[in-house]
Amino acid sequence: MKRRVFNFSAGPAALSKEVIQQAADEMMDWRGSGMSVMEMSHRGKEFTEILANAKADLRELMSIPDNYKILFMQGGAIAENAIVPMNLIGRKPQPATIDFINTGHWSVQSIEEAHKYAKVNIAASSEDAGFTYVPARDTWKLSQDAAYVHICTNETIGGVEFNYTPEVGDVPLVADMSSNILSRQIDVSKYAVIYAGAQKNIGPAGVTIVIVRDDMLGHAVPACPSAFDWKQVAEHDSMYNTPPTYPIYIAGLTFQWLKRIGxxxxxxxxxxxxxxxxxxxxxxxxxxxxxxxxxxxxxxxxxxxxxxxxxxxxxxxxxxxxxxxxxxxxxxxxxxxxxxxxxxxxxxxxxxxxxxxxxxxxxx
Amino acid sequence: MKRRVFNFSAGPAALSKEVIQQAADEMMDWRGSGMSVMEMSHRGKEFTEILANAKADLRELMSIPDNYKILFMQGGAIAENAIVPMNLIGRKPQPATIDFINTGHWSVQSIEEAHKYAKVNIAASSEDAGFTYVPARDTWKLSQDAAYVHICTNETIGGVEFNYTPEVGDVPLVADMSSNILSRQIDVSKYAVIYAGAQKNIGPAGVTIVIVRDDMLGHAVPACPSAFDWKQVAEHDSMYNTPPTYPIYIAGLTFQWLKRIGxxxxxxxxxxxxxxxxxxxxxxxxxxxxxxxxxxxxxxxxxxxxxxxxxxxxxxxxxxxxxxxxxxxxxxxxxxxxxxxxxxxxxxxxxxxxxxxxxxxxxx
The missing domain is CATH 3.90.1150.10 (Aspartate Aminotransferase, domain 1)
Incomplete structure (x- = not known):
């Protein structure tokens, strides 16, 4: 007799029971293919369909405008802490400046990694109160010419969350949404880049979702590995390197579940x-x-x-x-x-x- | 009625039927935990055990000496094409030189990416014959002071394979073994670094195995993302960023299957x-x-x-x-x-x- 518990893990986290059940049912033979999804060539017709559906469903769920690409990458938000600056600082003369709003543990991680690639300006911080609040927009001290402004929209450790999308004018707004993506309605068009490790609201650890506005592509610094250059990834439809096929399949099942429930x-x-x-x-x-x-x-x-x-x-x-x-x-x-x-x-x-x-x- | 086919994909590729069956059986409730493995915190006791067993089994299967670390990373061999030089060129004055043996498509990919980080010396190549053979060791023209020598031990497209481990003296030998790891006995101690995307002989796409000798750690260039700095990854036991837990679990099942069959x-x-x-x-x-x-x-x-x-x-x-x-x-x-x-x-x-x-x- 199998049991199922209520699992309050911060991530990797519980997935919909319907999703897990479907994955179990389809494990030995995905819809008559005679294979598990994890055994399929990523370039075959079966997986190509899985990837295309996952992208289309995510675009529909989040109302992602046509001038944004959806990328399936690897390394999670921690890897993106380096990948984001490597892709964006090239928009400005070097060394570029990045504005950060520091709301907790995950903001701090992003800030520490950014020091490798750029000048860092902490435009606002709640460190003074142990990261128990989100600094109000009118207290932020943004730079004159930042490459971008970075926020973490939900901090899993402090338990604080942006309940609004900040206005930052023409400066690109970049958000780590790992822990609240798909949980609330947001206006994607207010962001230049949204990234999220899958392992909280999307699927298994091992796939990162990057939603990137077209004008943010093509600025990678020379040292950026090709596999993490968003332009390369976009041009190869997330197949510059072999994508994490099974985690993408589970993410796709989660998107379908979300659509079914409204x-x-x-x-x-x-x-x-x-x-x-x-x-x-x-x-x-x-x-x-x-x-x-x-x-x-x-x-x-x-x-x-x-x-x-x-x-x-x-x-x-x-x-x-x-x-x-x-x-x-x-x-x-x-x-x-x-x-x-x-x-x-x-x-x-x-x-x-x-x-x-x-x-x-x-x-x- | 489910069917199973014989799947000759070059990768992602067929997995043992026993492994897939076990994964299906354990999907809803991993051994009384009430959770799927993909829902478990990577730091919980259940997954910690899965990771430790996978490492121990791989070490036993390949007789990996104690002075080598086993890392579970992300991005596949294509990402390692950048990650390897970023971790190793720091051993030499810049710009460092890397010696490559060019035996086909995957060697070429490694070479092209390496140009971003180092001087490249093609010490031997079979391009003259359409990559249909492996250049004999006595024809190689190695540099005087290369950071390392890189080989791809099996080329999936040309269908050529090293049937021996080349002697390269004191220069570190680095091998992309994505497509023949675990398929034949090798002497790990002759290599400084072995890396392999999992999706041929190990498990699902989305996890990369890196086997690295201790003296190769700690030489990463400043621009190397922390999540891809082998020293960081080793010090955090492959948990610097959230590891791809489910692909690692499947890899572990494959290691156990290999042990069972001898x-x-x-x-x-x-x-x-x-x-x-x-x-x-x-x-x-x-x-x-x-x-x-x-x-x-x-x-x-x-x-x-x-x-x-x-x-x-x-x-x-x-x-x-x-x-x-x-x-x-x-x-x-x-x-x-x-x-x-x-x-x-x-x-x-x-x-x-x-x-x-x-x-x-x-x-x-």
Missing amino acids: GIAEIEKVNVAKAKLVYDYLDSTGFYINRVPVADRSRMNVPFVLRDESLNAKFLAEADANGLVQLKGHSSVGGMRASIYNAMPLEGVQDLVAFMKDFEKKYG | GIAEIEKVNVAKAKLVYDYLDSTGFYINRVPVADRSRMNVPFVLRDESLNAKFLAEADANGLVQLKGHSSVGGMRASIYNAMPLEGVQDLVAFMKDFEKKYG
């Missing part, structure tokens, strides 16, 4: 409801604590601590025994974290809150 | 038998032609043409109808190609040769 408008409603359920409960008790101001709270990652930290291990063990797994907080901040991405059903969050209430009754 | 010594016997079956038949007829001299023939990829090329489409269609798929040759050379990696059973090659004989009788 697209981003519908999943956003579920995400709002899930987040409200947890935060309302957190705000109603002093037994658990979340420190992020209401306006900046992430819908995707809810970090919280127990007032009595000595109960941490007991909380995790009892949660696990109740089929609520991977709730341990990031090692840098401790405590707990419930990551409630698209694939987490409302039922999972209801179970979590019910468990948290019981635990409070027992030990509060 | 390791590389045993699979090499099967590979020798499979190759002999096809080449013996090719040599017995003028209906099909392979142009590679016997000594340099690849055991993994058997390209051949029909004497009457107008029969190509008919050959492919009838083969496909007989469950023998993806036999079309690479677009740059035309004709046919039977890729018969580790996962292709002897039975598949027997079926192929029987079909080829029938086809010859019908149209010869």
Whole structure:
């Protein structure tokens, strides 16, 4: 008898049960081909169709304008921390300047890597308050001539999220959306580049989605590896090197699942409801604590601590025994974290809150 | 009713049926965890165990000495074409020189990318004969002070393979073994670096294996992205960025399958038998032609043409109808190609040769 748990991992994270079931059913024989998707030539008619459908479905889901390319790459957001500057600083005389908004762990990672390639200007930061908020747009000190402005739209560790798309004029806006892509409606046309590791809201680790406006192509510095030069990747329709075919297939199944349930408008409603359920409960008790101001709270990652930290291990063990797994907080901040991405059903969050209430009754 | 075909794709390629079946069985619930492997945190106890076992099994299979690290990376061999020089040229004053042995399409790709980072010396080449042979060691003109010597041990398009490990003295020997790793016994200690995209003999596209001697770590040039700096990757046990967890899991299942059937010594016997079956038949007829001299023939990829090329489409269609798929040759050379990696059973090659004989009788 197989069991399925509610998996609150920050990533790689839970996928839709329907997606996993379909992948299992199609493993030995993808639709009469006699092969698993992972055994197919990437240039064969079967995989070519899988890739084309995944692209078309993502374009439809996010209303991606025609003047943007969708690339399937490798290395995740951490690799893009180098790949983005290598592709964009060539737009400006060297050394170019990059403006960063520093909202937490993942912003810091992007900033540290950018130092290899450019001058860095921290235009705004919430480091002063332990990365518990998103600096308001009117406090940002942008450079005169930056190659681009970089934001991380959701910080998985601090649990803070941009609830708006900032206006930055003519400067290209680049966003690491790894942990909230497809979770809420956004206007893609306000961004020059959006990138996201797949392993939170899209599919398995090993594929990176890059959505790039056409005028951002063709500026790579000479040292940029060809496989990571967006122009090369775009011209070869993500087949400059062999793409991660199986992760792309799973991403495509996720896109189809999202379309079936009504697209981003519908999943956003579920995400709002899930987040409200947890935060309302957190705000109603002093037994658990979340420190992020209401306006900046992430819908995707809810970090919280127990007032009595000595109960941490007991909380995790009892949660696990109740089929609520991977709730341990990031090692840098401790405590707990419930990551409630698209694939987490409302039922999972209801179970979590019910468990948290019981635990409070027992030990509060 | 699901069907399974014999899949002769050059890569992504067939995997062991046992591996695919196990992956299907474990998809919804990996060993009582309640999760698919692709949903697991890479830092959780379940995946940590999967990664450790995969490394240990590969080390055992290839008898990899203790002073070599095993890295799981992303981007395939095409990305390594940049990553290798970025990691190794720092060992020498700039600009460094790299010696290449040019044996075909994949060597050429490595050479072209290397021009971005170093001076290139083509120490030997078989381009004069359309890449149909491996230049003998005593014809190589190595540089005085190369950062390393690069070979591609098996060329999938030309169908030529090194049947020996060349001696190059103290200069580090670097090998792209994407298409023949694990297919034959080699002495790892003769190489400084071995790299291989997984999608031929190991697992799904999206994971690259790098086996690197300790003294090759720590020489990356400043522009090398941290995620591709072997030293960083080694120090973080392949978790500097989120690794491609599901492809690594499948690679691990393949390693376990190889161990069950007796390791590389045993699979090499099967590979020798499979190759002999096809080449013996090719040599017995003028209906099909392979142009590679016997000594340099690849055991993994058997390209051949029909004497009457107008029969190509008919050959492919009838083969496909007989469950023998993806036999079309690479677009740059035309004709046919039977890729018969580790996962292709002897039975598949027997079926192929029987079909080829029938086809010859019908149209010869």
